[in-house]
Amino acid sequence: MTTPPVIATERALLHLFAPENAHLVQSYHEFNRAHLEPWEPQRQNDFYTEESFRGIAGRSHGAFLAGAEVKFIALDRTSGQMVASCSFTNIVRGPLQACNMGYSVAQALQGQGLMHEVASASIRYMFDVLGLHRIKANHMPSNVRSERLLARLGFEREGYARAYLKIAGRWEDMVLNSLINPAD
16 A cells, blocks of 8 residues: 555545645635534644644555555645545454545535545545455434435444544544445
8 A cells, every 4th residue: 555546536636645735634624623623523723733734644644654544635626625535544454354434525515415426436445446345434423414425325324332432522422334345
């Protein structure tokens, strides 16, 4: 897993999160901060700096090279601005061949099918190129948009975990979902 992929979709180009695009990720998170905060871990103000994102990008690139994660950022084909993200972390090989998926889309682009487009292309890469068997994705019970997106992508509900993740400073329940590689 050493060659960084670039994946083209109808409206976006998916690139790995890397130090050279940290300014785009910083801008995306700052502009969408109020939109994303209810669904993410509580962040300190220094998280939103370009320096912070350069550090995160460097660690992410190292994790990509080690085969531990793939974090895509989706750049609008026209403006070049970041419009969504789709991340695959905790990649486990051996008999499991699985990972966790996380994602976000810019508030202004919700409901337009962009997240489905980006996630579909990203999932194909994880299954077809990296050969994973299972992708896990969780959502808060109140996050109806995520529930619908995951269903459209073919994820199936596998369980419910109480007080599973600390989101926005509170322990939140999660609906557990997974998608099995159809080639398997």
